[in-house]
Amino acid sequence: MDKLEKTLESRTVRPTAMRLLVLKFLLQKKVAVSLTNIEEYFDNSERTTLYRTLKTFEENGIVHQIDDGTGTIKYAVCEENCNCELEQDLHLHFYCNNCDETVCLTEYKIPHINLPEGYLAENVNLVIKGLCEKCSGH
Amino acid sequence: MDKLEKTLESRTVRPTAMRLLVLKFLLQKKVAVSLTNIEEYFDNSERTTLYRTLKTFEENGIVHQIDDGTGTIKYAVCEENCNCELEQDLHLHFYCNNCDETVCLTEYKIPHINLPEGYLAENVNLVIKGLCEKCSGH
DNA sequence: TTTATAGATGCAATGGAAGTGCATTTAGTG
DNA sequence: CACTAAATGCACTTCCATTGCATCTATAAA
Ligand SMILES: [Mn+2]
Ligand SMILES: [Mn+2]
Ligand SMILES: [Zn+2]
Ligand SMILES: [Zn+2]
Numbered sequence: 001m002d003k004l005e006k007t008l009e010s011r012t013v014r015p016t017a018m019r020l021l022v023l024k025f026l027l028q029k030k031v032a033v034s035l036t037n038i039e040e041y042f043d044n045s046e047r048t049t050l051y052r053t054l055k056t057f058e059e060n061g062i063v064h065q066i067d068d069g070t071g072t073i074k075y076a077v078c079e080e081n082c083n084c085e086l087e088q089d090l091h092l093h094f095y096c097n098n099c100d101e102t103v104c105l106t107e108y109k110i111p112h113i114n115l116p117e118g119y120l121a122e123n124v125n126l127v128i129k130g131l132c133e134k135c136s137g138h
Numbered sequence: 139m140d141k142l143e144k145t146l147e148s149r150t151v152r153p154t155a156m157r158l159l160v161l162k163f164l165l166q167k168k169v170a171v172s173l174t175n176i177e178e179y180f181d182n183s184e185r186t187t188l189y190r191t192l193k194t195f196e197e198n199g200i201v202h203q204i205d206d207g208t209g210t211i212k213y214a215v216c217e218e219n220c221n222c223e224l225e226q227d228l229h230l231h232f233y234c235n236n237c238d239e240t241v242c243l244t245e246y247k248i249p250h251i252n253l254p255e256g257y258l259a260e261n262v263n264l265v266i267k268g269l270c271e272k273c274s275g276h
Numbered sequence: 277t278t279t280a281t282a283g284a285t286g287c288a289a290t291g292g293a294a295g296t297g298c299a300t301t302t303a304g305t306g
Numbered sequence: 307c308a309c310t311a312a313a314t315g316c317a318c319t320t321c322c323a324t325t326g327c328a329t330c331t332a333t334a335a336a
Binding site for chain 1: 230249251255262265267
């Protein structure tokens with residue numbers, strides 16, 4: 001059986017043709033992708049199907065959403081045995097102002113943040129914007 | 139002369155009636171507000187005018203935008219002598235999942251984040267979501 | 277005071293993206 | 307094959323940001 005299929009089935013997601021293609025596409029990309037990116041990549045694709053595909057992936061821990069502040073949600077495949085947990089899996093995301101690409105810096109976990117008395121953290125989003133390695137010129 | 143007028147003029151923003159009202163409203167609110175919030179507060183207001191008012195305020199360092207991940211931009215008045223600078227003025231923002239309010243935690247500066255070689259930070263957005271002091275129950 | 281001009285405002289319209297309702301098709305199960 | 311749940315396709319809606327252009331207003335020059 002195909003490796004892609006295994007990935008989906010291990011997450012109890014039925015491996016349809018489109019889902020396999022989307023997963024393959026996500027895996028080969030080194031940067032986070034938007035719904036529109038995917039729609040543009042596949043010629044005869046239905047936006048709604050892709051939308052629900054990503055939603056299903058996300059609900060089953062295959063991908064995580066990235067809100068990089070551009071107004072468009074991006075998606076990236078989760079690491080092996082990721083649970084998208086605070087102070088565990090949550091990592092830094094970097095958006096390049098020049099090439100307009102967003103990447104997961106999975107090695108860079110979000111540091112623990114002290115909060116005022118009474119505040120309870122459930123989720124954290126940390127996005128750094130600037131120039132990526134390709135665009136900074138050094 | 140009025141204190142509000144002084145604030146605007148010191149930032150070279152002409153103190154029109156609407157601008158003064160908006161600034162007053164922003165100052166009295168302890169939480170970040172959206173364009174729609176302001177629109178709803180003032181009965182006969184024009185959305186576009188408010189939009190451009192906020193834009194003008196932001197361009198002249200009177201307010202800063204807050205992207206709390208809700209999909210709606212919020213605004214809050216900058217601190218005295220704030221320049222919205224990295225590692226200087228940029229602070230943490232907290233969004234309460236229960237009461238749907240976003241607050242500036244101006245005392246909580248964004249910690250320095252190490253980046254991989256070649257990456258250059260120009261801006262940082264750090265939003266914590268959870269329960270605020272009013273909603274956490276302790 | 278009148279006039280010129282830049283700036284501010286009002287109104288209409290656009291555009292991007294997320295999200296939903298419902299009919300139809302497809303794929304597993306007995 | 308027949309049944310049923312899941313997946314897909316299409317149309318439509320909603321929300322928010324943003325722009326173009328006409329009009330109004332305030333300030334400063336004549
Ligand atoms: Mn990521
Ligand atoms: Mn703030
Ligand atoms: Zn780049
Ligand atoms: Zn709250």
